[in-house]
Amino acid sequence: MRKTVAIFLGLICASFVASDHLFHVPENWPQPVYDFSKNPLTKEKILLGRVLFYDPILSRNNIISCASCHSPYSSFTHIDHALSHGINDSIGTRNSPALLNLAWSKNFMWDGAINNLDMQPLAPIAHPAEMGSSITEVVDKLNSKPLYRKLFYDAFGDSVATGEHTLKAFSQFMVTLVSADSKYDKVQRNEEQFTEQEKNGYRLFQKNCSSCHAEPLFTTNQFANNGLSVDTTLWDIGRMKITQNSADSLQFKIPSLRNIEYSYPYMHDGRFKRLSEVVNHYTSGIIYSKTLSPELTQPITLTPNEKVDLVSFLLTLSDKAFVFNPDFQYPREVFFGK
Amino acid sequence: MYLSKLNIFKSVKIYFHALIFVIFRISILALIIFFLTIKEGFSQNNNLTQITFFPVYKSQPLQLPEQSDTFNLNTLKFYISKIEFLFNDKIVYTEENSFHLLDASIPESMKIATHLSKATQYNTIRFQLGIDSITNTAGAMGGDLDPTKGMYWTWQSGYINFKIEGTISISTARNHEFQFHLGGYLAPYNSVQVVTLNTKEGVPLSIYFDVDQFFSRIDLAKQNHIMSPGEDAVELSKHAASCFYLKQP
Numbered sequence: 001m002r003k004t005v006a007i008f009l010g011l012i013c014a015s016f017v018a019s020d021h022l023f024h025v026p027e028n029w030p031q032p033v034y035d036f037s038k039n040p041l042t043k044e045k046i047l048l049g050r051v052l053f054y055d056p057i058l059s060r061n062n063i064i065s066c067a068s069c070h071s072p073y074s075s076f077t078h079i080d081h082a083l084s085h086g087i088n089d090s091i092g093t094r095n096s097p098a099l100l101n102l103a104w105s106k107n108f109m110w111d112g113a114i115n116n117l118d119m120q121p122l123a124p125i126a127h128p129a130e131m132g133s134s135i136t137e138v139v140d141k142l143n144s145k146p147l148y149r150k151l152f153y154d155a156f157g158d159s160v161a162t163g164e165h166t167l168k169a170f171s172q173f174m175v176t177l178v179s180a181d182s183k184y185d186k187v188q189r190n191e192e193q194f195t196e197q198e199k200n201g202y203r204l205f206q207k208n209c210s211s212c213h214a215e216p217l218f219t220t221n222q223f224a225n226n227g228l229s230v231d232t233t234l235w236d237i238g239r240m241k242i243t244q245n246s247a248d249s250l251q252f253k254i255p256s257l258r259n260i261e262y263s264y265p266y267m268h269d270g271r272f273k274r275l276s277e278v279v280n281h282y283t284s285g286i287i288y289s290k291t292l293s294p295e296l297t298q299p300i301t302l303t304p305n306e307k308v309d310l311v312s313f314l315l316t317l318s319d320k321a322f323v324f325n326p327d328f329q330y331p332r333e334v335f336f337g338k
Numbered sequence: 339m340y341l342s343k344l345n346i347f348k349s350v351k352i353y354f355h356a357l358i359f360v361i362f363r364i365s366i367l368a369l370i371i372f373f374l375t376i377k378e379g380f381s382q383n384n385n386l387t388q389i390t391f392f393p394v395y396k397s398q399p400l401q402l403p404e405q406s407d408t409f410n411l412n413t414l415k416f417y418i419s420k421i422e423f424l425f426n427d428k429i430v431y432t433e434e435n436s437f438h439l440l441d442a443s444i445p446e447s448m449k450i451a452t453h454l455s456k457a458t459q460y461n462t463i464r465f466q467l468g469i470d471s472i473t474n475t476a477g478a479m480g481g482d483l484d485p486t487k488g489m490y491w492t493w494q495s496g497y498i499n500f501k502i503e504g505t506i507s508i509s510t511a512r513n514h515e516f517q518f519h520l521g522g523y524l525a526p527y528n529s530v531q532v533v534t535l536n537t538k539e540g541v542p543l544s545i546y547f548d549v550d551q552f553f554s555r556i557d558l559a560k561q562n563h564i565m566s567p568g569e570d571a572v573e574l575s576k577h578a579a580s581c582f583y584l585k586q587p
Contacts, residue, residue, distance in 0.1 A: 035477065113493060115474070116475055116476065116477040116495065122492040126492035127492070134488075136488060163485045163487075164478045164480035167477075167478035167485070242524075
């Protein structure tokens with residue numbers, strides 16, 4: 001009896017250690033928003049989520065996977081494409097965002113349309129210009145594949161895929177995409193030092209940018225109108241589409257600047273290809289409108305040298321270990337065996 | 339001497355194994371009986387209150403798909419949640435984990451088995467039409483709340499509380515279609531509604547949804563679809579909630 005109790009307690013402790021191993025909050029970071037108690041991490045569930053992420057079975061014609069627009073090597077976005085691409089050569093209306101530190105995000109999409117990470121995959125799966133399918137169709141397809149019967153059994157103790165389990169597995173993989181090992185992070189941990197130029201860029205960043213792109217996540221996760229001219233081919237009103245409140249007109253989610261070097265082009269419609277264009281927008285491109293972010297009503301002035309310094313700081317947010325992390329890559333061994 | 343000792347050991351061992359085997363069998367049998375009784379208890383318990391919902395069209399029970407020359411009803415699905423029974427304004431029963439997807443094309447789904455004993459006195463039943471805002475933001479859930487049930491929006495998070503689809507001759511939409519997907523949890527367009535119905539005790543609980551009355555407020559020639567949260571969805575949700583009634587004998 002004692003032995004059983006001891007083994008049981010041991011297992012409970014081991015499970016805590018294991019889940020701690022699978023996800024940890026970097027030093028001096030806030031607590032994540034994602035509710036892990038409703039979806040405790042396990043190795044098997046994370047693997048299932050990763051397999052689903054890379055499997056084009058999610059799209060109606062079995063061609064588009066999540067990774068089609070969220071490639072690990074570009075910090076999980078689609079570089080070189082201003083607007084995202086989907087099935088049958090369709091083109092969407094917004095730029096696919098980089099995926100990182102999602103456990104700290106309260107809502108998702110450029111307009112915050114999605115209120116919980118679990119529900120995020122439903123949108124691209126069903127969008128006619130992305131995967132053109134439905135979660136019901138996807139779950140049916142998964143249930144017809146022996147591979148998934150095994151993966152679901154390993155993960156949930158039930159070989160039958162459900163919408164709930166599919167979405168929870170996705171979240172498991174997505175929350176593990178933590179980027180906290182850039183040069184900036186190493187400087188914070190006193191493992192490396194900024195160059196003089198980066199140091200000056202950091203000072204300029206803190207003075208001009210950090211009210212919206214707050215450290216350590218480099219976003220407040222709020223919405224703001226950053227003074228972009230309205231693209232009259234898209235007429236995208238941003239957050240207002242969701243809240244139907246005119247005070248939210250032209251407001252978009254403030255993106256994290258982490259891995260910004262890898263995730264071009266920039267802005268919700270991918271209008272800027274280079275970081276220098278982004279910086280020039282903030283110094284000389286702001287369009288005034290009623291909902292313009294109050295922080296941008298006073299012009300930001302930077303000399304050409306200061307602009308270069310600022311960009312050199314932004315490049316310290318690149319996390320090579322993140323983009324090449326083998327745990328995040330295409331699970332070849334699952335699809336094709338070892 | 340050694341031999342006899344060994345034999346004793348051997349026979350004790352055999353008895354022991356046999357004993358374990360018997361205990362094992364008995365316990366399995368006990369478990370089977372236990373589960374059978376539980377199952378029977380659930381399926382045949384006449385002491386618990388059951389609620390049955392019936393859609394009604396032109397004073398007649400509605401069978402889906404309902405088809406006539408002028409009116410086809412293909413879909414009628416809605417969420418009933420947070421079921422409570424009251425006696426003189428005091429709550430006597432609150433259903434736990436109370437989320438039910440009712441689909442008029444699946445008669446079984448229109449019955450809700452509560453755990454309320456028939457001995458408990460009540461004179462009011464209260465429930466919500468739709469899903470509350472906290473559940474709407476709580477992430478992926480299973481059972482009737484599983485998004486594969488087709489009652490969850492994809493382009494924007496949130497449950498569809500009430501869905502009615504079909505064709506009607508006066509609709510000016512393509513193929514005379516009408517589609518009303520009512521939902522939305524964000525203030526000020528939270529569309530979940532509370533329905534309160536008074537009843538007499540001892541009456542089998544049959545709750546009717548009057549499809550005629552639902553359409554009486556809609557000018558289908560002008561308005562034949564609502565597919566997103568907003569003012570219209572809230573207004574029509576309030577109206578839908580008013581179309582439930584209890585038939586008193």
